[in-house]
Amino acid sequence: MAKHDEEFLEFASARTPHLFRTAYLMSGDWHQAEDLVQETLGKVYAVWGRKRRIENPDAYAQTVLTRTFISARRKRSSRELPSSQLPEAEFHEADTSLRMTLLEGLAALPAKDRAVLVLRFWEDRSVEEVAHIMGASSGAVRTRTNRALARLRGALGDLLPDLALT
């Protein structure tokens, strides 16, 4: 196995769980999240080992994942088949309700709104970082964040009464 492949596997093994959770929050679907993570890893692998090394693989992978998600949503929006049931997975009952509620709320948002909320609140990214990842201005990210939070609040309603959307 080549050295750069070894390095990539080390990176992928360490980051895949986090990338998957991000992808799952964005897509709201287990299989789509798997597909998104694999596509992201594939894109990162394709440039891994080039002479110009990726300075920050984590950030690079995050950017690839987000842009792939937004791009895929644009392409797939006309042929997606929404389902009211989540695929079977190893869920713990205690957090299933919370997860379902959150995913329902996120699912009601446009893809870019979902992405900006996941990046800002799950990834803890700054406005500037999100702007860079999404290829938008900082002002646009702030505006979209506020709008997305308002939409999420409206979508969740009383489902998460204690949720302080700050």
Add this chain to the structure above:
Amino acid sequence: MTENLNDVMRSATENLHPNIGMLTAGGVARGVRKRRNRRIMQIAGATASVTAVFGVVAMVGMPGKGTTAGVSAASGTQGSPVAGAAAAGQGSKPLDTSTEAAPGPGKPIANPVTGDQMATWLQQVLQPYHFTGEEVLYKQGSDGPAGPFATLRIGYDGQAGSTSLAVERATWQSGGGTLPPYNSTTQLPDGSHLDVFNGPEWPAGNGDPSAKRIQVTWYRTDGTAIDLQVLNAVQEKGSTTATSLGLTVAQATKVVQSPVWAKAVASVLAQQEPNKPGSTSSPAVPPAR
């Protein structure tokens, strides 16, 4: 109950446990395809550029009568792959004379090999398996950006698949830990290593389940690797065109270990070794959250 969106997201996802091995294997498989497609695009672009340059030269140099012939000659690498390979075969040495060892210190620098030679050698080494309807799909010599390689369409059992062989400069490194699914590695007595993938083209199960792939990479001790990919599809990412693969792992191993590749190996070794981009400066991998 949680107090903010960050906590809600964290609580909602903390018990998600994806199959890391499956996702990593799927990612690597996609990455390999992307790399190959990128190589092919580079080659196609380079070929188109050469064709254009020769076409312009022909038009300028032979006004009135030489234009068509010039363009035709220049674009010969794109046309009639089998005929091109056959023609090249006339100039390439037979199997038993092309197995000389790669040049070592003090030996003369090896000549470059052409894409036509690579295609011919691949056809020669596959002869024992009696494929039909062979067609050269892609080829490149040692002076190309991706190194020497050739891809053949192969027919068998009334169906069709493909094989692709590449020679490149690469050294085997221990992966440590557990290999992704469908991968295995073997150290040979001479110290070289054989990496084998034998499984579905879409290991994660999110593609055509009938697509299969065997990939055997022989990491030699001289710093080169000979890689053979066998698909039950004529085109990568295309629909499957056969129910089974045209070669077994054992047969694919024989192909990569054939002495017929000695000249290609020598040509790769003769090229200036690329700068090693900071072998110790691997990308920093911050700890997972």
